Amino acid sequence: xxxxxVISLMVENKPGVLFNISNNFRRKGFNIHSxxxxxxxxxDTTRITITVRGDAHEVTKxxxxxxxxxxxxxxxxxxxxxxxxxDMALVKLSTADPLAQEEALDTINRYKGQILDIKPDTIIAxxxxxxxxxxxxxxxxxxxxxxEAARTGITAIEKGWLTLEGNGL
Amino acid sequence: MTEMTGxxxxxxALEREKVTHVFGITGAALIPITDELPNSDIRYVPGxxxxxxxxxxxxxxxxxxxxxxxxxxxxxxxTNIVTGLAxxxxxxxxxxxxTGQVSAGMVGTDAxxxxxxxxxxxxxxxxxxxxxxxxxxxxxxxxxxxxxxxxRKGAVLVDLPKNVTTDKAEMVFxxxxxxAGYKPRIEPDPRELDWAAKVLxxxxxxxxxxxxxxIASGAAHELxxxxxxxxxxxxxxxxxxxxxxxxHPLSLGLCGMHGRTEANxxxxxxxxLLVIGSRFSDRTTGALAGFAPEAQIVHVDIDKSEIDxxxxxxxRVWGDARPALKGLIDRVKAIRxxxxxxxxxxxxxxxxxxxxxxTEDAAISGxxxxxxxxxxxxxxxxxxxxxxxxxxWAALHFDVHEPxxxxxxxxxxxxxxxxxxxxxxxxxxxxxxxxxISGDGSFxxxxxNLAVAVDEDLPITVVxxxxxxxxxxxxxxxxxxxxxxxxVKRNYTLDFTELAKTxxxxxxxxxxxxxxxxxxxxxxxxxxTTVIEVPIDPEENVYPMIPPxxxxxxxxxxxxx
Numbered sequence: 001x002x003x004x005x006v007i008s009l010m011v012e013n014k015p016g017v018l019f020n021i022s023n024n025f026r027r028k029g030f031n032i033h034s035x036x037x038x039x040x041x042x043x044d045t046t047r048i049t050i051t052v053r054g055d056a057h058e059v060t061k062x063x064x065x066x067x068x069x070x071x072x073x074x075x076x077x078x079x080x081x082x083x084x085x086x087d088m089a090l091v092k093l094s095t096a097d098p099l100a101q102e103e104a105l106d107t108i109n110r111y112k113g114q115i116l117d118i119k120p121d122t123i124i125a126x127x128x129x130x131x132x133x134x135x136x137x138x139x140x141x142x143x144x145x146x147x148e149a150a151r152t153g154i155t156a157i158e159k160g161w162l163t164l165e166g167n168g169l
Numbered sequence: 170m171t172e173m174t175g176x177x178x179x180x181x182a183l184e185r186e187k188v189t190h191v192f193g194i195t196g197a198a199l200i201p202i203t204d205e206l207p208n209s210d211i212r213y214v215p216g217x218x219x220x221x222x223x224x225x226x227x228x229x230x231x232x233x234x235x236x237x238x239x240x241x242x243x244x245x246x247x248t249n250i251v252t253g254l255a256x257x258x259x260x261x262x263x264x265x266x267x268t269g270q271v272s273a274g275m276v277g278t279d280a281x282x283x284x285x286x287x288x289x290x291x292x293x294x295x296x297x298x299x300x301x302x303x304x305x306x307x308x309x310x311x312x313x314x315x316x317x318x319x320x321r322k323g324a325v326l327v328d329l330p331k332n333v334t335t336d337k338a339e340m341v342f343x344x345x346x347x348x349a350g351y352k353p354r355i356e357p358d359p360r361e362l363d364w365a366a367k368v369l370x371x372x373x374x375x376x377x378x379x380x381x382x383x384i385a386s387g388a389a390h391e392l393x394x395x396x397x398x399x400x401x402x403x404x405x406x407x408x409x410x411x412x413x414x415x416x417h418p419l420s421l422g423l424c425g426m427h428g429r430t431e432a433n434x435x436x437x438x439x440x441x442l443l444v445i446g447s448r449f450s451d452r453t454t455g456a457l458a459g460f461a462p463e464a465q466i467v468h469v470d471i472d473k474s475e476i477d478x479x480x481x482x483x484x485r486v487w488g489d490a491r492p493a494l495k496g497l498i499d500r501v502k503a504i505r506x507x508x509x510x511x512x513x514x515x516x517x518x519x520x521x522x523x524x525x526x527x528t529e530d531a532a533i534s535g536x537x538x539x540x541x542x543x544x545x546x547x548x549x550x551x552x553x554x555x556x557x558x559x560x561x562w563a564a565l566h567f568d569v570h571e572p573x574x575x576x577x578x579x580x581x582x583x584x585x586x587x588x589x590x591x592x593x594x595x596x597x598x599x600x601x602x603x604x605x606i607s608g609d610g611s612f613x614x615x616x617x618n619l620a621v622a623v624d625e626d627l628p629i630t631v632v633x634x635x636x637x638x639x640x641x642x643x644x645x646x647x648x649x650x651x652x653x654x655x656x657v658k659r660n661y662t663l664d665f666t667e668l669a670k671t672x673x674x675x676x677x678x679x680x681x682x683x684x685x686x687x688x689x690x691x692x693x694x695x696x697x698t699t700v701i702e703v704p705i706d707p708e709e710n711v712y713p714m715i716p717p718x719x720x721x722x723x724x725x726x727x728x729x730x
Contacts, residue, residue, distance in 0.1 A: 064474035
């Protein structure tokens with residue numbers, strides 16, 4: 001599998017902007033792996049993190065096309081070695097069996113997860129970490145019985161003084 | 170601040186942008202706007218099909234350098250301009266489309282004549298926008314004109330729900346609009362120019378390749394000046410034709426699939442290639458392996474994403490062609506251009522040109538028709554083309570003396586573009602003769618626009634090369650499909666001269682080169698529209714030709730044995 005590329009965007013918070021961005025991925029045949037987006041406090045801009053598998057050079061060319069969009073204020077393909085990234089999963093486990101419940105609690109603990117809801121026969125846990133850590137957690141609890149799971153996908157920022165808006169100090 | 174309807178504000182905003190012509194067809198969703206038109210000095214040119222109106226606005230834009238405006242109603246009116254938008258966008262022409270839309274409350278209900286034109290046009294516009302409040306109309310008009318006509322120019326669409334045009338609001342007309350994410354770059358980085366000038370001056374075998382960006386930025390004069398300083402042979406892409414006068418001693422003509430031998434033989438041998446305002450289209454480069462394999466490439470483009478997109482460069486100059494060329498001229502002046510190098514390199518142009526010397530124009534042939542039209546037209550005439558064999562003959566053999574006076578649908582290759590585009594050119598430049606070089610296939614697609622030329626007194630001339638064939642596809646079938654014709658023959662009984670007369674135009678058939686010249690000369694000075702039909706040999710091929718997938722030097726110059 002080709003590596004995951006992490007693309008970070010600052011865009012105008014307007015209808016159709018996300019459509020136009022994803023339309024560019026579609027046109028070049030890229031399948032978006034994850035996308036996170038939320039409007040900023042000012043409601044004028046939206047920060048988006050997109051991950052996509054593909055050749056780094058091809059992804060860079062795609063980023064240049066997206067950069068041309070009037071509503072895109074800034075877009076950058078992030079260097080995977082110079083970012084911190086987090087993925088979050090909400091996982092509901094089937095824990096009717098007391099042994100299963102104990103193992104679930106142990107595993108959640110090991111991954112520094114939080115218990116958000118506990119019922120006699122289910123547990124909902126929140127686990128946050130790198131995309132690999134979250135994937136590993138999911139793998140480790142699979143045999144206990146995942147009733148339902150939802151993941152946010154990656155959000156990321158650069159280390160040190162590097163920022164999306166500037167080129168660092 | 171004054172209170173007025175959205176429709177009134179729309180017309181006022183167009184007037185503030187100094188719009189002189191609006192091309193289009195009205196409809197239910199446009200009635201409020203249409204009602205305001207007679208109160209304005211803006212000339213409304215009613216069309217016969219919205220596609221034609223969009224091409225007219227495109228032709229107007231290319232000839233005037235100002236945005237061309239097309240107006241279409243909601244639903245089918247909007248979808249009918251899609252080809253026009255894509256044509257303008259691919260050729261970086263500032264086309265601004267305003268579409269009617271059902272009232273905002275009905276949007277998304279599949280109301281009568283509703284189509285999601287914002288979604289439809291997203292891939293083929295530089296920017297599009299649906300106005301949600303009447304008070305935003307002045308901003309939207311200003312933004313559309315600004316985005317269409319700055320940076321790399323392109324097509325823009327603004328969708329106007331009907332209620333937005335009837336609602337009243339306090340209107341503020343902005344003098345400028347700003348976008349955090351849109352800062353069109355004009356001035357190139359001086360350090361890149363320093364380096365480029367040095368590399369160009371030291372070149373032993375320099376070649377310049379000029380694209381449509383040179384014409385769009387009005388830099389043809391600077392281009393020729395730099396070519397002369399460097400003694401650099403200069404080729405053009407299809408969109409760049411006319412950037413250097415065709416009869417200039419350094420002009421190599423068109424490069425690419427149907428490029429001239431001079432260009433296709435010299436570009437691959439360059440040691441330094443300056444590519445300016447051109448995007449290395451597959452039709453210009455041929456197979457990339459054969460495209461200037463040894464050259465250090467200097468690429469100047471206003472669109473950063475074009476640099477290194479198809480071909481990697483060693484020097485990347487991001488900026489408008491005109492300041493870039495001026496900067497290069499200033500720098501090259503101060504450097505001594507490599508001495509004693511250009512003799513052989515320069516002499517090669519003449520040698521190759523003599524090899525490609527045309528035969529006598531006694532009989533009708535594609536090239537002979539182009540040279541005859543050129544002889545008959547005054548130097549200041551504007552020429553549009555349609556798409557196909559005639560277009561390539563024109564690109565190869567029709568000499569252009571004035572930059573920007575040769576207009577063609579290059580990127581999208583839109584058959585039927587030429588006739589309505591010529592009408593738009595005539596609207597922009599009423600004192601110039603305007604002639605469309607067409608073929609029977611292309612002309613038949615939009616001939617109904619003759620009605621507009623006649624009724625709106627925008628006289629043009631159309632020369633129709635008639636081989637009763639979709640000639641370019643037929644040529645490929647002859648060359649690459651074992652001569653099997655399929656879907657290319659046109660056995661219609663349609664008589665183009667009679668058709669012209671039905672529209673109130675003059676129609677005539679030219680059976681010889683002499684007759685053609687006489688008819689073009691007469692038509693170009695006439696104040697009425699003329700269609701000149703020229704029967705041509707359906708078996709004639711356009712040469713030279715680079716077979717698809719081959720390199721620039723793999724030139725076919727004659728029919729295979």
